[in-house]
């Protein structure tokens with residue numbers, strides 16, 4: 001066992017993390033740390049990913065501050081035991097659920113929102129009274145370095161430790177006796193994590209990815225649909241787990257829709273996105289090359305240009321794509337938008353439902369029956385009707401996947417609950433006894 005893990009075990013077992021005051025103080029400290037290191041974090045995000053200050057602040061830092069505020073407002077209530085009803089068979093007893101922290105929470109983070117996705121689970125873990133080991137992504141090394149430095153300055157490693165490194169380091173951490181694993185990343189690595197966790201029966205949350213569709217029906221408010229899809233798709237150059245991966249558009253409105261998509265791409269990123277300093281780059285050479293491999297000239301209708309040195313790829317639209325094309329075989333995670341066409345909603349439901357359950361789904365259309373039909377018949381993590389990404393910003397909506405897109409959820413109270421074991425207690429009376437349960441005392445009760 002690593003020495004800091006040993007220290008965390010001991011420290012947790014001594015009960016230091018349990019009180020409301022301690023948890024509150026740590027969350028306040030966490031917020032102060034993020035505020036103090038705001039500029040270094042923004043600079044690191046610019047260096048590693050080319051994120052603009054605006055995007056870095058809104059999608060990473062502001063998000064975390066709001067999440068901390070929400071936890072600070074509610075943890076006292078969330079952590080209190082909750083009473084439940086007492087059935088007749090339990091007369092005289094009190095029944096309640098205690099909120100118990102697991103112990104050491106290991107948080108493994110990806111590179112695409114490397115600050116937000118590292119600290120958002122940490123907020124829940126701390127609020128729930130756990131100690132934390134955080135493993136930031138090695139693909140955003142400057143951000144990872146800043147994260148380690150700031151956490152070391154603010155927190156002792158017997159409570160909150162940051163471990164940097166490649167996947168071997170993560171694998172080493174998985175061999176430690178941690179009590180909970182919260183993983184955000186790809187489906188293949190999610191499977192490795194779960195397999196490792198199963199050896200020790202460590203509970204896991206897996207926040208994974210997949211191909212999230214945006215479905216545009218013929219009665220959609222087309223201009224808004226195009227605007228919101230362009231926003232959700234090309235933010236962070238498409239490197240967003242819940243970005244619309246592809247668009248499935250009704251044939252009657254496709255031409256018009258694609259014109260509008262082009263208009264908004266130009267409006268948001270200019271006529272030459274490759275020269276726009278605020279347009280995010282692809283994280284590394286491997287992902288860049290993977291993306292270039294998808295660029296099939298016969299499908300290109302807009303964009304397609306790239307700058308190898310800066311690792312930037314233009315917002316790109318690819319039309320006449322079919323399910324058999326390479327780009328439809330795995331999550332794109334980049335600024336390429338394939339377009340599929342449909343004539344009946346049944347066909348969409350059938351095709352999407354045949355494949356792994358998406359992390360998100362976005363339906364654009366005014367007819368409420370169709371909205372219900374899509375949201376009822378297709379299983380997916382979460383999503384929006386007539387928008388993209390917005391569901392993730394509401395702290396009252398648990399966020400997570402289903403099937404191959406993940407298991408478990410977080411954000412707001414769901415984060416607290418994720419890192420909390422619900423310990424059920426019956427506190428029995430000693431004033432009298434329920435004799436019927438003892439052998440020989442009564443005939444068996446028939447439950448109807």
Ligand code: NAD
Nearest residue numbers: 109110111136137167170171185186189207208209210241
């Ligand atoms: P990844 O799975 O490659 O890496 C995530 C983390 O796992 C990193 O910290 C890495 O060090 C570690 N890791 C990598 N290989 C490992 C191995 N063999 N054994 C143990 N640990 C290993 O994911 P990524 O490329 O950083 O992120 C992109 C993926 O994450 C996409 O699929 C995206 O959809 C998904 N994602 C999901 C969410 C969500 O909230 N559901 C959010 C962001 C990203």
